[in-house]
Amino acid sequence: SIPEGQREAWKKHSVQGFTTKEQFEDETVRHIETTLARSLFNCDELAAYSGAALAFRDRLIIEWNRTQQRQTFADQKRVYYLSLEFLMGRALDNAMLNVGLKDVARAGLKDLGFRIEDVISQEHDAALGNGGLGRLAACFLDSLATLNYPAWGYGLRYRYGIFKQEIVDGYQVEIPDYWLDFNPWEFPRHDITVDIQFYGSVRREKDEHGKTVMIWEGGEIVDAVAYDVPIPGYGTSTTNNLRLWSSKASKGEFDFQKFNSGEYEGSVGDQQRAETISAVLYPNDNLERGKELRLKQQYFWCAASLFDIVRRFTKTKKPWSKFPDMVAIQLNDTHPALAIVELQRILVDIEGLDWAEAWRIVQGTFGYTNHTVMPEALEKWSVPLMQNLLPRHLQIIYEVNAQFLQYVEKTFPKDRDMLRRVSIIEESQPKMVRMAFLATIGSHKVNGVAELHSDLIRTTIFKDFVTIYGPDKFTNVTNGITPRRWLHQANPRLSELIASKLGGYNFLTDLTKLNKLENFLDDANFKKEWQEIKHANKVRLAQHIKDTTGVSVNPKALFDIQVKRIHEYKRQQLNILGVIHRYLTIKSMSPEERKKLAPRVSIFGGKAAPGYWMAKTVIHLVCSVGEVVNNDKDVGDLLKVIYIEDYNVSKAEIITPASDISEHISTAGTEASGTSNMKFVLNGGLIIGTCDGANIEITREIGESNIFLFGNLAEDVEDLRHAHNYGDFQLDPDLNKVFEAIKGGRFGDAGRFSALCNSITEHGDYYLVSDDFNSYIKTHELVDEAFKDQEAWLEKCITSVARMGFFSSDRCIQEYAEMIWNVEPLPPKE
Ligand code: Z15
Structure with missing residues (x-):
């Protein structure tokens, strides 16, 4: 650090960061002319984006520095959020709003000849996530900073984020998402690197006191290099850190020897192999495939993060x-979950603590959030794979398991089968490490993400652990979303209208304040403006649809939207089969009857995992139906079917504010929470949904009359499935007609859809599409009816928004802080 005597001089030259329009323009032009080496003769929108982003980055990093210093001096507990995914989306708009300088930037950019919207839309999404889990992590970072918690995110710096989706001839095509060409939001920290070891073997040795120590040696070393991303809070100078690790060949290990012995190509190959670890995000949502490289990613990131955290503590x-x-x-x-094992290894093998004392520290440190009960999504790693890659960690897992099972046997001597059920090691061929059990045993709290989900984990996958540890170890923290991005940023006009009624923007940091909106249900002007804003948002989406698909949709029609990852459990197939039913109904009507119908636009969007054939078939069916319906003269505006390509965070910011109704129709008991349900309601859209995930709590909050619920309940699913498997299955007659139409080739080659149809008609209908079909169709008829009374519809929308305060991610973070982390905020002295 700088010697005492020189600090005054340093401080005099300290960078301050812009606050006025003039200063913003100075900084932006300076960056364009020097950092980017461009001039006013070749400054396009991309250059303007880059200049503005760099100007904001400077500001953020100044606050980042102050925040880090403050947190170091304060010497209090910190939170570390470990997530393999952070689905951040764009950063510039968010930085402008959180810092409170968007109006300054708008005026400044206008002076320089640019529209702020065009500049903002130049930015490439940071898409380091698949779906809900990754976006939740991003919302949590926003709330942690906004609430002034001393908190860090730790993740991987993938060179390729989630693939870009193109729809070609009605099929999904995946394009690699190389996003790092120009990323002004990250700071490489080449001085912060950690050596990460893989493979090798374990040797037992006696130390000078005669104590046995384990030595993990040999194998290979890969370097983890830190890249820091500043996370600004809203309305506070707190700027937290997201640290992403990037893999690189270790200097000592590779170059030197091989370069000297002339093995140039081999050396380059080694470098590339090392860099492969952080190369690509696995594109599966709610599915685990057990690939070695994925395990390498997990350990690489856990070990680097733990090393960093432990170093800070020491x-x-x-x-x-x-x-x-x-x-x-x-x-x-x-x-x-390997972070648990890694901390135990550091404490015992490196720091020389007793096993028991180390394990108390480990359990006191970790909390585990479960996000699914679906068996195919629960991680299991093969023992031979782990033995080879992480021999010492496997030993530690066996030791943890042995002590745990010993305790269980002592406490429940009569239940022999329990040992088999709760063992971290599944006695299969090959043996498997059950990561959810490891995470549960190594943590002091386990939480689900919505009430139903938390109840389900207590009664199904973790039932025995509730018996063993008692019920207090298991808790619920219902998910939430950040109202900064999902209301203020995505829907600025609605946010402004709300602020004009509530006397300012305080609701953005205390979302329960929205409840005062119910006082304005009789305010005709307010309601008119609300409706105008919804209409403008629909016009904007209609324009996007026109530009990207060529299809014109009527913005006055009911916009019915389902955007999320494509998965059988989320039941996009139920939606499209319902759409076909609607189409067949329209076709069977007389022109007079058709006049009474409410026009609809059915909008789909979402990515299918590249290897998930059934999901890809669903996309193809939607596109094929659209092809027929959108060109049918009998139908006209009454029905349009749209597939929006490449659904991501920035598209969601356009789509969410434009819905009249959105679909959250998973088979009851399968969607842990869902978070887009919250986004849509917060933006003044109603929802049609099953009694699943957070839909249940949304209903509790907004009232049953403001939501369209349908379908079987979670408690009945098991019996229905069982009945199907024993031959008790009757295909719904309306659904049968839909299948007849598909089989008759009305949407192109029927063969392409046979596996999809058969999964319902022949193979047990695991997701209960047929069981829920009638209820779904009937409920959509209620939606049609309700939409005809625009006045009443609007009242439902406003009432719902007013009651959404509970679903702020700020509330979640406060619950985690109190119930699980036991940390206090550290507000800046301002
Ligand atoms: C994922 O996005 C979710 C759960 C998972 O187990 C995996 Cl691997 C990915 C989602 C849930 O499906 C969704 O219901 C929930 O809202 C979200 O996590 C955040 O908790």
Whole structure:
């Protein structure tokens, strides 16, 4: 650091960051002319984006520095959020709003000849996630900073984010998402690198006191290099850090020897192999495939993060027993469960603590969030794979398991089968490590993400663990979303209208304040403006649809939207089969009857995992139906079917404010929470949904009369499936007509859809499409009816928005902080 005597000089030259329009323009032009080496003769919108982004980045990093210093001096507990996915979307708009300088930037950019919207839309999404789990992590970072918690995110810096989706001839095509060409939002920290070891073997040795120590040696070393992304809070100078690790060949290991011995090509190959670890995000949502490279990613990221966290703790010179008082680590699903084992390894093998004392520290440090009960999504790693890649970690897992099972056997001596059921090791061929059990045993709290889901984990996958540990270890934190991005940024006009009624923007940091909106249900002007804003948002989406698909849709029609990852459990197939039913109904009507119908636009969007054939078939069916319906003269505006390509965070910001109704129709008991349901309601759209995930709590909050619920309940699903498997299955007659139409070739080659149809008609209808079909169709008829009374519809929308305060991610973070982390905020002295 700078010597005492020189600090005054330093401070005099400290960068301040712009606040006025003039200063913003100075900074932006300076960056364009020097950092980017462009001039006013070749400054396009991309250059303007780059200049503005760099100007904001400077501001953020100044606050980032101050925040980090403050947190270091404060010497209090920090939170570390470990997530393999952070689905951040664009950063510039968010930075402008959180720092409170968007109007300054708008005026400045206008002076320089640009429209702020065009500049903002130049930015490439940071798409380091698949769906809900990754976006939740991003919302949590926003709330942690806004609420002034000393918190860090830790993740992987993938060179390729989630693929870009193109729809070619009605099929999904995946394009690699190379996004790092120009990323002004990250700061490489080449001085912060960690050596990460893989493979090798374990040797037992006696130390000088005769104590047995384990030594993991040999194998290979890969370097983890830190890249830091500043996370600004809204309306506060707190700027937290998201640290992403990038893999690189270790200097000592590779170059030197091989370059000297003339193995140039081999050396380059080694470098590339090392860099492969952080090369690509696995594109599966709610599915685990057990690939070695994925396990390598997990350990690489956990080991680097733990090393960093432990190093920060050691600087405080506190005894190890204080570790859980200074560090809370939250595991976003089981992807980071190896962090538990890694901390135990550091404490026992490297720091020489007793096993039992180390394990107390580990359990006191970790919390685990479960996001699914679906068996195909629960992580299991093969023992031979782990033995080879992480021999010492496998030993530790066996030891943890042995002690745990010993305790269980002692406590429940009569239940022999329990040992088999709760063992971390599944006695299969090959043996498997059950990561959810490891995460549960190694944490002091386990939480689900919505009430139904938390009840389900307590009664199904973790039932035995509730018996063993008691019910208090298991809790619920219902998911939420950040109202900054999902209301203020995505829907600025609605946010402004709300602010004009509530006397300012305080609702953005205390969302329960929205409840005062119910006082304006009789305010005709307010309601008119509300409706105008919804219409303008629909016009904007209609324009996007026209530009990207060529199809014209009527903005006055009912916009019915389902955008999310394509998955059988989310039941996009139920939606499109319902659309076909609607089409057949329209075709069977007389022109007079048709006049009474409410025009509809059915909008779909979402990515299918590249290897998920059934999901890809669903996309193809939607596109094929659209091809027929959109060109049928009998139908006209009464029905349009649209597939929006490449659904991502920035598209969601256009789509969410434009819905009249959105679909959250998973088979009851399968969607842990869902978070887009919250986004749509917060933007003044109603929802049609099943009694699943957070739909249930949304209903509780907004009232049953403001939501369209349908379908079987979670408690009945098991019996229905069982009945199907024993031959008790009657295909719904309306659904049968839909299948007849598909089989008759009305939407192109029927063969392409046979597996999809058969999964329902022949193979047990696991997701209960037929069981729920009638209820779904009937409920859509209620939606049609309700939409005809625009006045009443509008009232439902406004009432619902007013009652959505509970679903702010700020509320979630406060619950985690109190119930799980035991951390206090550290507000800046302002
Ligand atoms: C994912 O996006 C979710 C759960 C998972 O187990 C995986 Cl691997 C990915 C989603 C849930 O499906 C969704 O219901 C929930 O809202 C979201 O996590 C955030 O909790």
